[in-house]
Amino acid sequence: MLAALRGLDGWLAGTWIVNEHPDLGGLSPRKALASGVNVATVARLAQHDASVLNA
Numbered sequence: 001m002l003a004a005l006r007g008l009d010g011w012l013a014g015t016w017i018v019n020e021h022p023d024l025g026g027l028s029p030r031k032a033l034a035s036g037v038n039v040a041t042v043a044r045l046a047q048h049d050a051s052v053l054n055a
Helices: 010-018 029-034 039-053
Strands: none
Touching (some): 010 029, 010 039, 029 039
C-alpha cells in the first residue's frame, strides 16, 4: 500500500491513510486494515487514488 502512495506528498499520503474512504464502507484505510480488510484491496485503492491525485 505504501509503495502505491510513494509519489504523493507525505502529508497527502498521511491524510489518505487516516481519512474515511467510501470504498471501504466509510472506514479509513488504517482502520480497514486493522479490521481485517484484505491488504490487496486497500493497496488497489491506494494505487488508484494516487494515480488520480497525481494527474
